Amino acid sequence: MSLQRICYDCGARTTAPVARCDCGEPLWLDTDYGPFDWSDTTDEPGMWRFEALLPVSRPAGLAAAAGGTPLLSETPLDTFAGTNVHLKLEGEHPTGSFKDRGSALGLAAAEAGLAGDVDAVGTVSHGNMAMSTAAYAASTDLPCVVFVPDDIPPERLDVIAQFDPTVVRVAGDYGRLYEQTLEQGPDQGVVFLNSDVPLRVEGQKTTALEICASFAPDVPDALVMPVSSGGHASGAWKALRELEDAGAIDEIPALYFVQAAACSPIADAYDAGKDEVTRVTGGDTIAYSIANADPPSGTRALRAARDTGGAVVAVDDDAIRAARRALAVEAGVTVEPASATALAGTKQLVGRGLLDSSDEVAVVLTGTGLKEASSTGTPASASDDIQLASVEEYLTEFAGAIE
């Protein structure tokens, strides 16, 4: 069987294991979990404590380790951002990013027979999602195929290949490849867990569920997240709608999404007051993992921001670098540049008066900096070079210089 899907936009339903509505917009799962309050969370590990709001229970294997990431408050970054920030450390996942939530849910659903006839899983990605899908598939009996662009750097291929999926380099338009696999996969029994498909979005819901649980019975004023394909953004919106429908929260936090200024189709559409996101010609940015010029769930993300009273903003590379450095130097948190956009965006939103200093703001740091900690821009150098015999003298001077 396959779970019923519904279009957030036109309301059409289908039980076919497809990702797109006939109207062209992305589908998500048509779910009605019934009444829910915070006492309905269980002792299951990580994201599975919300099994009452998920279509499948915790499976064995790696999926059990997804979710349950820390929410870090009371950091010096409140000053940097100008408001009360609560850092959701999504990098603390087995493969280092938020993608693990969707991979875990997708594989669990496929194994439970809820994704149609499935002989294998696949994805189209050259980064976090490829690594995540391959890892979670490795802990199941399902083979995994990963389509990557033909110009993928060798070091990224290594990272994916360690889990031994079938990796296929594809020459041609990447956005087209993304959609084509969704169209052609089901007939071949290959469920593609691309970034905005219904099963992945259902897993990505749990980021917002955990954030809201941390604030319960209160609600945060806002969630600020990077946005790329719009899949994670869609998951957050769906989570908040379900919590409100179930009566678990009495007001919906505003959803703010952040893009890199060099490639910001959703922010552009937001600024222009448009109802649809259209393809742009993106430029280079250090936040390359969110540089999606033609986001498949862009319009849905735009709707999520407007519907919740949020916004979509863009931050330039200098602001991203400053936020990334502040996270490391002031809070000891290492993130990839794409994640730092969330903090940079928060600072901008405060500066523009869209958030204020009394707000409680959950800042979603989507991925660890450990995968690329050495590529901080300029190579580091030591402060000093000394001989062993000079250590005591050095310590004396060092301590003497501390104010």
Next chain:
Amino acid sequence: MSLQRICYDCGARTTAPVARCDCGEPLWLDTDYGPFDWSDTTDEPGMWRFEALLPVSRPAGLAAAAGGTPLLSETPLDTFAGTNVHLKLEGEHPTGSFKDRGSALGLAAAEAGLAGDVDAVGTVSHGNMAMSTAAYAASTDLPCVVFVPDDIPPERLDVIAQFDPTVVRVAGDYGRLYEQTLEQGPDQGVVFLNSDVPLRVEGQKTTALEICASFAPDVPDALVMPVSSGGHASGAWKALRELEDAGAIDEIPALYFVQAAACSPIADAYDAGKDEVTRVTGGDTIAYSIANADPPSGTRALRAARDTGGAVVAVDDDAIRAARRALAVEAGVTVEPASATALAGTKQLVGRGLLDSSDEVAVVLTGTGLKEASSTGTPASASDDIQLASVEEYLTEFAGAIE
């Protein structure tokens, strides 16, 4: 004030903020937390749920995110290891390793005034501990100095430098530098959180506390951990002793420690039936982060293994590679080579009859593979290269080949 320390060996006590007993052996904190049972754990995040067994409560900042790592059971690795393995994913820490527990406790104690007069923190390391100490210090008001060997590779310097500590390259014997900083630091108000000092060991206790809590009211039959300096091993031993003293466990799991065969002073001493670990001339191993030829708490680790009915074993690089690959390919778990020794050691212990197939074995995977995922040995290559127009044909063949 400074917490009282005691020698595990001769029983001498001191309130001086020192790391070594007059007898030469390492000190640990002299603690008596009174009665404890599992219901005394709290709702505090991560390792701080065991505040009843720690000298300090959760501070603000990054320390709140330490501990609380998943314990993954029911994986296909039971077959690989030949017993029931439970994988403790210590890589799921802000800086990707178990070191964060000791850094968190050390910084919390220093900030709470429990480590003597402290103006700054320091460490001697070129790997996980340097990164961890620098990160946790960054989220406090305490300056941090990191002494590294003068031949440190630039990429490792980058990883440490992102948190902006003072980094000092030191020419001279590394083991001597380690001890010298412990001797000279206190007089200068610099508390060195080196790997086997009392405060770090007290934090490292929480790995074993969490494992035992996961099994409560039962106890696992064994814990298998990599061993390098002996600090983490000492922490595990201290945790088990305290749990037994408090009546929370009625039998102590066996502690098994694993070294790389190329540099195995503790395993050598164990095999030779000696009571003391002496310096060896170590060779190269892919598990470089545990290649400690002169472990400062080696003798204490040896005692821990013997006292709990465990052992110390060594595994060669081929066995480490096989275990690392099995973790990735069969369970989707990426670890650094040093961590894979724990699984390789478990397999060896089963082969030698020291563990059997019905045992419940906690395997401590100390650090993530994300920091060096691309250095798996041989560069990966794609399985295939195709054109976009061939995707459907490829999928048909791929699906058809699945048995």
